[in-house]
Amino acid sequence: MLDSYLRGRDYGTNSTHNHEITKIRGFTRYLESVGFQAFTPGEDYSIRTIRYTPYVFSDYELVRLFEAIDNLPPYHTSPKREFILPVLFRMMYCCGMRPSEPPSLLMEDVNLKSGEIYIRQSKSYKDRRILMSEDLTSLCNEYVYRTTPQKYFFEKTAGSRISTDTINNQFHICWRNSGLPKRGNPRPYDLRHNFATRTMMRWVNEGKDITALTPYLSAYMGHTEFSATLYYIHLLPERLLKSSGIDWARFSKIYPEVCDGQD
16 A cells, blocks of 8 residues: 555655655554554665765855856746746845745745844744845835735736746756856755855854854744754855864764755
């Protein structure tokens, strides 16, 4: 029965499949604990996932990429993309948001006065509130004035939100238009990764205690595990890794690998 159930599902990624197996294991173990007979899927039901190394943009790459985003022409199959994408991609980069989060925002979730964003039930169904910079808040106000969205903050058509597939496709179009060569496989998710690493780089350069500040970054990004935030320290430039602002004795035993969808 379990095999038939799994064959009838389209999980998209190995990580999503493995997450489903984990939930099933938890449920069947609960059934066994209360006296029912149940089949608990073994490790052979899990699919080995490929570890993904985040793409760290250079300053030059970010400038060229956002120039391409800002100069997207109108296109009939992607209505209003020339207005939506400059704001959406900046929100992902400046606020460290997952690609799935901006499309889910309702109009009432974005406070255009205070700059507060309310993110509903993202990873592990947790809500969180974050703040935008004044510049980004101003840009959002201009965007709403031009596009007059109705239900969702980012709408493909009235009442219909933009999809993550569209975001991914448009990102690759912008990268191609920028003329930048690929050093690896840059993705929209890497805007979130770069928010984390650049925030840490700024703290270290300013002489701040990264050990004390990392929990705040973890809460802002909505990480389900604190260790997921600590991973980003490994992506810092070598000169910063030697900084006294990083307490290696405290962190050395709790770094995880980061794979697709972990954070």
